[in-house]
Amino acid sequence: MKDEFEFIASITPHKTGQSSLVKGIGDDAAVYRGSEQYEEVICVDTMVEGVHFRRDTLTPYQIGKKVLAVNVSDLAAMGAIPTYYLVSVAASADWNQEELQQVYEGMSELAGTYGMDLIGGDTVSTPDTLVLTVTVIGRVERNRALYRDTARPGDIVFLTGCAGLSAAGLDLLFEKGLNGVFSEDEKQLVRAHQEPLPHVKQGRILSRIGARVALNDVSDGVASEANEIAEASGVKIHIDEMSIPIDKAMLHYSRKKQLNYTFFGGEDFILIGTIGEEDFKIVKEAYMEQELTITKIGHVLEGEGVYLQEEGKLTKLEKKGYNHFQKRG
Numbered sequence: 001m002k003d004e005f006e007f008i009a010s011i012t013p014h015k016t017g018q019s020s021l022v023k024g025i026g027d028d029a030a031v032y033r034g035s036e037q038y039e040e041v042i043c044v045d046t047m048v049e050g051v052h053f054r055r056d057t058l059t060p061y062q063i064g065k066k067v068l069a070v071n072v073s074d075l076a077a078m079g080a081i082p083t084y085y086l087v088s089v090a091a092s093a094d095w096n097q098e099e100l101q102q103v104y105e106g107m108s109e110l111a112g113t114y115g116m117d118l119i120g121g122d123t124v125s126t127p128d129t130l131v132l133t134v135t136v137i138g139r140v141e142r143n144r145a146l147y148r149d150t151a152r153p154g155d156i157v158f159l160t161g162c163a164g165l166s167a168a169g170l171d172l173l174f175e176k177g178l179n180g181v182f183s184e185d186e187k188q189l190v191r192a193h194q195e196p197l198p199h200v201k202q203g204r205i206l207s208r209i210g211a212r213v214a215l216n217d218v219s220d221g222v223a224s225e226a227n228e229i230a231e232a233s234g235v236k237i238h239i240d241e242m243s244i245p246i247d248k249a250m251l252h253y254s255r256k257k258q259l260n261y262t263f264f265g266g267e268d269f270i271l272i273g274t275i276g277e278e279d280f281k282i283v284k285e286a287y288m289e290q291e292l293t294i295t296k297i298g299h300v301l302e303g304e305g306v307y308l309q310e311e312g313k314l315t316k317l318e319k320k321g322y323n324h325f326q327k328r329g
Contacts, residue, residue: 031078031145038139041080045070049129057173060099062194063132064106070219071136072114073198073269077217079146079207080138082114082200087121090131103132114200144207151214151233151274157298158280160202160271160287162247163222164258167265169193185249196269202294203271205286211279218270223263225272226306227319236303237274239317241310243297263308264320274300 031039047053047067058066068085075082087107091100104118111118116136169189172182182190198217206213214233216225222239230237246258253261275283280296287294298309306317 031140037142039142039145041075041078041138041140041145042135043071043074044133044135045074046131046133048131056178057170058194059178060102061106061109063130064103064108065110065195066106067103067132067134068107068110068136069196069198069269071134072110072116072200073196073217073219075136075138076198076200076203076269077146077215077271078138078140079144079203079213079215080140081204082111082116082136082138084117084119084137085111086119086135088133089121089123090126090129090133091123092126092128092130095130107134113197140207144210146203146207146213146215146273148214148216148229148232149234150212151229151235151237151300152212152276153235153300153302154276155214155274155300156277156280156296157226157237157239157274157300158272159218159222159245159295159297160199160273161268161293162245162250163218163263163268163270164250164261164265165189165192165247166196166267166269167193167221167261168250168253170267185252188247188249193267196267198269199271201290202287202292205290205292206271206273206275206283209279209283209286211275211283213273213275213279215271215273218268218272219266221262221264221266221320222272223306223317224266224319226317229272229274230304230306233274233300234304236301237298237306238301238314239298239306239308241308243295245293245295245297263317 031041045067047070053063053066071085072082089100108118165188169191170193172186172190173193176182203215206215214229216228218225226237226239241259244259244262250258250261284294307314308317
């Protein structure tokens, strides 16, 4: 298998049988009609030891917290309220009961932030790795779910935080190890990788405002997520290099490295989206009232593709985020 995105496209059903389905494969989560007031939102992710996490960069507690955060972030990208989660654990013999309990404690800690309940799952054995599959369920007010395919020419592009921190933190962990000595800035970067906090509150504001918003969470880097919005919406996106927010913890890196982490790093779990200019002003005020940040980083045009505007020239930003089936090295 060469490309996970091509594979997903190849297995996407051309027709569905359930009349209650609102949105199936093709976004951060699926949506189906629930009550008269709410639609149900559901998604699933699998994390594999040695592919998505390593014991020399994350403790068992942090592994659990992060695997749930990955899924909750997908709910945030739909504007949903997290409610329930289920966990399937496939563990090898070198994971003892205490370590697995710590994994669940990490999930429970994050779940408590949102009032989520663990309602089921499965436990099996594997020959040599730990595999965690988490399904999360949420809800969103009827007709208020946010999708990738609603960007329109004239919209502005925004981020709800600074990207690139997680990738920088991972590089530091590779360099110094889990118990390495880190400066205060480095500790912040490492923490961003180990214990990301999904932007649920930010997504809820965007949903409740009632505006047309295209939204993605930044799991595979800003370049990849912007391309997903552009492709789904059939538009072109221009990103202004000078408008990209950079966290102070990353200021000691060169500008080139800052941008590389931002565009191609991933696992930040902030939100990237598009919205009309007048609605952006309303959202920005709502964010300021909650002491949240939102930054305009570009605009939407007719056409296709994603481009970085820097020093008077345009450079195409390829969809080079994390792809599970591309060879490394």
